[in-house]
Amino acid sequence: MTGNVEMIWNGHACFQIENGKNVILDPFIDGNPSAKIKKEDIKTDIVVVTHGHSDHVGDSLFIARRNNAPIVTMVELAWLLSEKESSLEIHDINFSGNVEISGIKITAVPALHSSSYEGKYAGNPGGMIVDFGKVSVYHAGDTGVFRDMELIGEMYKPDIALLPIGGHYTMSPDEAVEAVKMIRPKVAIPMHYNTFPLIKQDPERFRKLVENETKTRVIIPKIGEKFRVNIE
Secondary structure (H helix, E strand, C coil), rough: CCCCCCEECCCCCEEEEEEEEEEEEEHHHHHCCCCCHHHHHCCEEEEEEECCCCCHHCHHHHHHHHCCEEEEHHHHHHHHHHHHHHCCEEECCCCCEEEECCCCCEECCCCCCCECCCEEEEEEEEEEEECCCEEEEECCCCCCCCCCCCHHHHHHHCCCEEECCCCCCCCCCHHHHHHHHHHHCCCCEEECCCHHHCCCCCCHHHHHHHHHHCCCCCCCCCCEEEEEEECC
């Protein structure tokens, strides 16, 4: 199957992905020192949030309200967000659960991390598979490496994997390479690095390790610049 998506990395774990419809994931804009866009300028059809930490929920409620867009997230976090914005359309899913919106199927998969929102327990953290039909994207959220990534690769066969490499709170580049080996995407894109000193990493090292040890191609995007990913 062949297809393509257009993407923008807004720094940290925030990606905009477009293929007919526009999806934004983990829209941390305000307070993100690497973001080059204002939250007021975000245009999207769907907001997806992997877990409750402030650098992932970010400006989800503002962006959803401004764009009249639904939010898709993990169930307990969905409940907490609904308490703040009861008028919004918020879809609550859990592991292996999915929702289809405007022809885009979004499925929750495990992540090895934690989740809280404004000091409250926010359930399990997740990764999200965003399937546009001809191209599927796995946003791993914040996670350590874990063996069931192999199952994620086998079941959902994501074409593109967005993987944290910052270390300290998530996988480091070395651990993310092991994740690539299990997931076996056609393309891997590093994220969640260099936003703050604690997660400073060299993405070129990740690229070198992945391309030396696997058949996966690595794309290192520039923050705020649109790029196209072609899948063959």
